[in-house]
Amino acid sequence: MRHLEVILIKPSKYNPDGFVQRFWKGFMPNATGRHIMSMTPAEASGAPVRVSWVDEYVYRPEEFMHLLSGSSDHRTLVALVGVQSHQFQRALDLAAFAVAHGCLAIIGGPHPMTCDTKDLQGRGVSFALAEAEQVWPTVIGDAAKGELQDVYGEGQRWAKELNASVLVPPTKGELKRYAMPMIGVYPARGCTFRCNFCSVIKIAGRQVRSQPVDTTIQTLRAAKNAGVRIVMFTSDNMNKYPGARELMEAMIEARTGLRFFCQCDTQIAGREDLIALMARAGCFQMFVGAESFDRETLIAAHKAQNRPETYRRIVDACRRHGIKSHFSSIIGFPNQDRADIREHVNRLLALDPDAASFYVLTPFPGTEQYGDFRRQGLLVEPNLDRYDTTHLVWRHPRLPPDELRRLLFECYCRFYRLDRAFGKAVRRYGMRPGRVMSSMETAVFNWMSGVLGRHPMSGGIGIRKIDHVREYLPYRRKLFGDVLAGDCVPLPDNLELSVSDEETNRKASPLPAG
Numbered sequence: 477m478r479h480l481e482v483i484l485i486k487p488s489k490y491n492p493d494g495f496v497q498r499f500w501k502g503f504m505p506n507a508t509g510r511h512i513m514s515m516t517p518a519e520a521s522g523a524p525v526r527v528s529w530v531d532e533y534v535y536r537p538e539e540f541m542h543l544l545s546g547s548s549d550h551r552t553l554v555a556l557v558g559v560q561s562h563q564f565q566r567a568l569d570l571a572a573f574a575v576a577h578g579c580l581a582i583i584g585g586p587h588p589m590t591c592d593t594k595d596l597q598g599r600g601v602s603f604a605l606a607e608a609e610q611v612w613p614t615v616i617g618d619a620a621k622g623e624l625q626d627v628y629g630e631g632q633r634w635a636k637e638l639n640a641s642v643l644v645p646p647t648k649g650e651l652k653r654y655a656m657p658m659i660g661v662y663p664a665r666g667c668t669f670r671c672n673f674c675s676v677i678k679i680a681g682r683q684v685r686s687q688p689v690d691t692t693i694q695t696l697r698a699a700k701n702a703g704v705r706i707v708m709f710t711s712d713n714m715n716k717y718p719g720a721r722e723l724m725e726a727m728i729e730a731r732t733g734l735r736f737f738c739q740c741d742t743q744i745a746g747r748e749d750l751i752a753l754m755a756r757a758g759c760f761q762m763f764v765g766a767e768s769f770d771r772e773t774l775i776a777a778h779k780a781q782n783r784p785e786t787y788r789r790i791v792d793a794c795r796r797h798g799i800k801s802h803f804s805s806i807i808g809f810p811n812q813d814r815a816d817i818r819e820h821v822n823r824l825l826a827l828d829p830d831a832a833s834f835y836v837l838t839p840f841p842g843t844e845q846y847g848d849f850r851r852q853g854l855l856v857e858p859n860l861d862r863y864d865t866t867h868l869v870w871r872h873p874r875l876p877p878d879e880l881r882r883l884l885f886e887c888y889c890r891f892y893r894l895d896r897a898f899g900k901a902v903r904r905y906g907m908r909p910g911r912v913m914s915s916m917e918t919a920v921f922n923w924m925s926g927v928l929g930r931h932p933m934s935g936g937i938g939i940r941k942i943d944h945v946r947e948y949l950p951y952r953r954k955l956f957g958d959v960l961a962g963d964c965v966p967l968p969d970n971l972e973l974s975v976s977d978e979e980t981n982r983k984a985s986p987l988p989a990g
């Protein structure tokens with residue numbers, strides 16, 4: 477039987493100038509691709525299986541596009557993984573290109589899981605509507621036999637339990653593509669809260685499911701041996717993961733020596749014991765979804781669990797234990813105007829977390845907010861490429877798109893103002909010039925990004941403009957031309973949860989604060 481070549485690709489997106497977004501070095505390697513790679517069997521339906529991984533953000537097209545062509549001596553499955561809405565059109569183009577060159581192609585991830593893709597189905601590209609654990613073994617088996625179904629995973633988005641594999645560690649060559657030798661690991665998935673703008677609860681559900689702690693420890697050991705030095709725990713939120721203490725203790729005992737970055741909700745304010753334990757286990761930065769200082773705004777966004785009066789405790793507790801607090805802010809909530817956004821930055825400066833990031837409120841397709849805005853006729857941006865948290869895509873009652881984008885970059889320039897950042901670094905690190913310089917590197921990068929009007933969290937450094945959407949549009953038009961509006965895929969409807977998934981959500985019991 478012919479062997480099966482599986483090409484896993486994390487697609488990039490198209491920038492406003494039409495170029496595919498690519499970087500000289502990336503910041504964070506994609507966690508989903510490595511996860512799926514680790515789940516891929518060595519043999520399926522009697523055929524040997526070989527798997528390759530491409531993170532489009534840090535690969536040049538000449539390094540991988542030749543893999544997207546069929547061959548008489550093997551079958552090729554091109555799987556676009558972890559596809560978010562702003563990457564969806566890029567994923568469709570790569571899939572259409574692969575199909576035109578004799579490959580099988582499938583698209584999975586947040587967009588097809590949460591949005592209706594019916595009009596795009598049955599044209600040669602398959603769609604995975606459930607998380608990988610639910611569908612990947614069947615997809616691989618079908619691909620080895622030479623034919624994919626139109627759709628996989630309809631009717632049940634989430635696996636009941638996570639039996640994750642130990643992650644295959646990255647090679648030295650892969651690590652070199654990133655600014656730091658880093659890997660992403662998911663010890664748990666799901667969040668019990670109901671923030672109306674959040675896609676996490678639509679992608680991973682409201683029940684927190686976790687993999688065995690030992691699996692995570694084995695993954696960390698393998699990663700360390702492969703040269704990884706930093707781990708990004710991608711779970712939302714680490715403080716709601718019931719196994720967090722056990723994992724931290726196991727990391728301390730295993731002396732992994734790895735430093736890690738994690739995300740917590742603001743109820744971590746009441747858990748200094750956990751913050752202290754995380755610090756001992758290697759946590760160097762904690763990302764906190766604060767979003768706003770205004771209680772009314774938070775309640776309107778169904779994020780009532782955030783109590784701004786507790787933010788100070790998070791910053792202080794992190795500082796006491798040597799962890800950098802990184803506060804995330806959303807700007808452009810419906811009730812905000814220019815003065816409100818500037819006042820938000822004033823309050824953030826007074827709070828003084830070590831790092832901050834800012835995002836434009838984006839009704840992500842698939843979320844509750846997207847459904848509401850769509851029903852109200854508020855969505856004005858027809859191009860999914862722009863649903864990326866740096867553009868205003870809906871009709872804001874008080875702010876035009878250009879002004880909100882200017883305010884976004886103004887937030888970065890103000891928070892990371894260089895004289896302030898230097899004074900802060902000297903106060904904090906005193907006569908340790910190495911630490912002062914490293915703190916200033918971050919500040920300079922963020923400030924400069926604000927000045928240049930580039931979002932610092934966009935994924936990498938050293939922008940490469942190589943290939944353009946016009947090279948791929950013929951493939952998009954050939955497969956999907958009759959459903960396109962202009963050359964854009966029409967904005968989708970949200971995909972409703974099945975009865976079984978609703979049932980899983982209902983079983984999600986609210987976890988105690990912290």
Ligand code: SF4
Pocket residue numbers: 667668669670671674675676677712713741765779
């Ligand atoms: S707390 Fe964070 S992950 Fe949970 S629903 Fe809200 S935004 Fe989403």
